[in-house]
Amino acid sequence: xxxxxxxxxxxxxxxxxxxxxxxxxxxxxxxxxxxxxxxxxxxxxxxxxxxxxxxxxxxxxxxxxxxxxxxxxxxxxxxxxxxxxxxxxxxxxxxxxxxxxxxxxxxxxxxxxxxxxxxxxxx
Ligand SMILES: [Zn+2]
Ligand SMILES: [Zn+2]
Numbered sequence: 533x534x535x536x537x538x539x540x541x542x543x544x545x546x547x548x549x550x551x552x553x554x555x556x557x558x559x560x561x562x563x564x565x566x567x568x569x570x571x572x573x574x575x576x577x578x579x580x581x582x583x584x585x586x587x588x589x590x591x592x593x594x595x596x597x598x599x600x601x602x603x604x605x606x607x608x609x610x611x612x613x614x615x616x617x618x619x620x621x622x623x624x625x626x627x628x629x630x631x632x633x634x635x636x637x638x639x640x641x642x643x644x645x646x647x648x649x650x651x652x653x654x655x
Contacts, residue, residue, distance in 0.1 A: 543571060543584040552587075559596035560603055560628050566590050594628035605645040611630040612639070 542550065554564045567588030572578050595604045606626035611617070620632040625645040633641055 535567075541586075543586050545553050545582050546585060551587045554590070557592040557594070558593065559597055559601055560594050561600065562596070562628050563593045565593065568618075595626065605647050607647055608642065610644055
């Protein structure tokens with residue numbers, strides 16, 4: 533498990549759930565969001581205990597695959613020619629990696645951030 537045992541198998545009220553603090557993504561250090569699952573059994577349960585929630589799937593803002601511990605790259609964008617960049621090219625990947633590279637370095641960076649399904653396409 534990614535997180536401490538006290539979270540799994542525990543239920544929370546809506547207020548408690550909103551106050552939970554999640555650790556950063558173990559893969560990229562980005563922000564995780566956590567699915568909130570309503571486990572309220574029935575109207576009776578709700579009347580007695582209020583609605584109950586448990587933590588469901590964790591998802592990283594950068595779409596990391598948390599099971600395999602790998603970053604996922606959906607696509608890149610590039611920016612060049614800005615006054616702040618000089619001769620550099622600002623490379624941004626959906627995985628959260630942003631860096632300013634020299635023209636000759638972009639190719640190698642793209643190889644690392646290969647978009648699934650685009651492997652081997654020549655341009
Ligand atoms: Zn991540
Ligand atoms: Zn990437």
